[in-house]
Amino acid sequence: MARVEETNGQERGAAVLQASYELLQATMDASTDMIQVFEAIRDDQGRIVDFRWVLNNHTSASRYGEVHGESLLQRNPGVIVEGIFDAFCRVTETGQPEQAEHHYTHEQFDGWFYQTVVKLGDGVATTTRDITEWKVAQAEILRLREEVVQVKLAETESQLAAIFATAPVGLSVITPDGRFQRVNDELCRIVGRPAELLLRSSVADITHPDDMAPSLQAIAQAAATGRPSTLDKRYFLPDGSQVWASSTISLLPLAGGHGNRFLVVTADLTERHKTEAALRRSEASQRVLIAELQHRTSNLMGVVRSIADHTARGTDELPDFLAHFDDRLAALSRVQGLLSRLSDHDRVPFEDLIQTELAAMDGRAGRVTLDGPKGVRLRSSTVHTLAMALHELATNAIKYGALGQADGRLSITWCLDPSGPDGKPWLHIDWRESGVAMPPPRPHPRRGGQGRELIERALPYQLNARTTYVLGPDGVHCTIAIPVSASTVEGAA
Numbered sequence: 001m002a003r004v005e006e007t008n009g010q011e012r013g014a015a016v017l018q019a020s021y022e023l024l025q026a027t028m029d030a031s032t033d034m035i036q037v038f039e040a041i042r043d044d045q046g047r048i049v050d051f052r053w054v055l056n057n058h059t060s061a062s063r064y065g066e067v068h069g070e071s072l073l074q075r076n077p078g079v080i081v082e083g084i085f086d087a088f089c090r091v092t093e094t095g096q097p098e099q100a101e102h103h104y105t106h107e108q109f110d111g112w113f114y115q116t117v118v119k120l121g122d123g124v125a126t127t128t129r130d131i132t133e134w135k136v137a138q139a140e141i142l143r144l145r146e147e148v149v150q151v152k153l154a155e156t157e158s159q160l161a162a163i164f165a166t167a168p169v170g171l172s173v174i175t176p177d178g179r180f181q182r183v184n185d186e187l188c189r190i191v192g193r194p195a196e197l198l199l200r201s202s203v204a205d206i207t208h209p210d211d212m213a214p215s216l217q218a219i220a221q222a223a224a225t226g227r228p229s230t231l232d233k234r235y236f237l238p239d240g241s242q243v244w245a246s247s248t249i250s251l252l253p254l255a256g257g258h259g260n261r262f263l264v265v266t267a268d269l270t271e272r273h274k275t276e277a278a279l280r281r282s283e284a285s286q287r288v289l290i291a292e293l294q295h296r297t298s299n300l301m302g303v304v305r306s307i308a309d310h311t312a313r314g315t316d317e318l319p320d321f322l323a324h325f326d327d328r329l330a331a332l333s334r335v336q337g338l339l340s341r342l343s344d345h346d347r348v349p350f351e352d353l354i355q356t357e358l359a360a361m362d363g364r365a366g367r368v369t370l371d372g373p374k375g376v377r378l379r380s381s382t383v384h385t386l387a388m389a390l391h392e393l394a395t396n397a398i399k400y401g402a403l404g405q406a407d408g409r410l411s412i413t414w415c416l417d418p419s420g421p422d423g424k425p426w427l428h429i430d431w432r433e434s435g436v437a438m439p440p441p442r443p444h445p446r447r448g449g450q451g452r453e454l455i456e457r458a459l460p461y462q463l464n465a466r467t468t469y470v471l472g473p474d475g476v477h478c479t480i481a482i483p484v485s486a487s488t489v490e491g492a493a
Contacts, residue, residue, distance in 0.1 A: 028057035031127075036060050038072060039123035040092050048089045050074075051123060060128075063108070078106025087117055088124050095119045101131070170245070170266030173252065176223065178203035178216075181261065190245055190268050192237040208234035208242060215247075222249045223260055232269060244269040334360065334387075347377035347485050350427060354412060357390050364403040372414035376427050377485040385454075385462050386482065392451025393431055393478060402433035402475050409434050420483060427484045433475025455480065 028035045037055035040048045051072040056064065067075060072085070079085045087098050097118045104113055111132035117124050164171055170187030172180055183198045191198070191206050198206075207215055211233040218229040230248045237243060245266050252261040334356050351374055358365040378386065394403070402408030413430045420426030452469050455478060459465035466481040 028055070029059075031057060032059055034060035034063065034128040034130075035126070036128070037120060037123065037125045038088065039121065040089075041071070048092060051085075051088055054123065076107055078104065078109075081106065084115070088126075091117045091119050091124050092122065170264075170268070172198075172264045172266070174203060174219075174262050174264055176219065176260055176262070178219070187266055190243060190266060191235045192239075192243075206235050208236060210234075218247070218249050219262060222251050222262060226251050244272075347380065347487075348383050349374065350376040350378055350414060350429075350484075353378065353383065353387055354390060357387070357394055361394060361398065361403060364398060367403060367409055369409070369411045370413075371411070373416055376414065376416050377487060378427075379483070379485050382463055382482060382484070385458065386480070389451070389455050389459055389480065392454055393476070396451055396476065397433060401436050405436055407435040407437075408475065416484070420481075422483070424486060425484050426481055429480040429482075431476065431478040431480075433472075433477070436475035438471065438473060438475070 035055075035057040036053065038051035039054050041050040041052055043049050053067045053070050053072070053075075056067060061067075064075070072079060072088075079088075082102050082104060083100075084102065087100065090096070091098055097116065099114070099116045101112065101114050104111065111130060112135040113128050114131050115126055115128045117126050119125075164182070165184050167184055167186060170190045171182075171184040172187050173182040174180055179202045180198045183195050185195075188195050188198060193201075193206070203215055204212055211231075214231050215233055218231045221227075222229040228248050228250045230246065232244060232246050234242045234244055246269055247267075248265045250263045250265075252263050351370070351372070354370065358368055358370075361368075397403040397408075397410055402410040411430075411432045411434070413432075415428050417426045417428060455467050455469050459467050459480060459482070463482050466479075468477075468479045470477045
């Protein structure tokens, strides 16, 4: 009895499954899209090597016929070429649905299709819609739209022609070899020639020979990049004189099957060049005034020195003040002399600064070794303070250190770090004395002198410098690192 009931239950289950299958098939058949189900075929390593048809709806069957159980790649090898097979594999492995538009022209198909692929078991279910008619309609809409655009362009051509003719700048259309195809009145005025003559000429016929190569280069650049190219150039006038103009060359799109053309916008620079010439004359006068000002500044420093001298003579307690004050004013005067010899935008090179200071050492410079690159340009805001620091080091070396003792030697080396702590160039200076008989240390050392205070405090504060000052067993060892001019990296050698 139990066996009979089990058999009846299996039959009812099979009937339910059959009814569900028939319902699913009827639902799929009601769709005008192609609905298909595939299961993956894998090799011994588990890799997908093909797909097998499991289910087709009526729309799909009308195109494919009976394909249940057949191989996808054998029936439709074009799916590999179009990337459809790879998409099936990705969806099967990842579970992520994909949608794509394909122009499928393989086997019995020749049209556009929009396909959605979703994972189903160890395979995929696909819904494919034929969008060929929609694509054709879309192309027709684009064609009609282009016709409308062409009509509008034709309607506005007369307006553009009027704008071209009356523009306040020179306008011309030229061919790649520089022949004029179209010119406006302003260009004719700039180059001093009528339109009839220009239209029988080329750019080479009216351009200064020295500017012809840059003109051709600008045309080639505009053609290669599609971006406007600008240059200042000279045109010859019929009377042999020349006029400066700025020309901007832009690539025009192809038209009527002809080769590339270029729109040239030409602006008359005659007045600008007159202004620039006047400005250069003004700058020359300004340089004379600046030189005179620097000369007067030097005289003023001499007056300050004289005042200090007379003040010290009348005060018994100021002889030391006189010597120091006079010495430092002399150092400033030397720096001012360097600055007064510079041209516009020039900067003081470090080697000039150090050599100027060594030249004032009363013959002791022979004990000094210099080693470092030339052309390390100092910032203008740096020169005076750095010069005073070097002066203090040199003064102390003469009085107490390497330049004041017979066996003493001084080595000054420097190097350039093109990418310092802030990403900008830094100058590193190493002042090292040797062979100095140092006095025994004091039980109660005094506070550092003005020179050391300038190096350890003033330089970091004023110049953002990094310094060290060490009294070693055989002399002073001082290092100074400061930011320098950004143009130093190109100029140093």
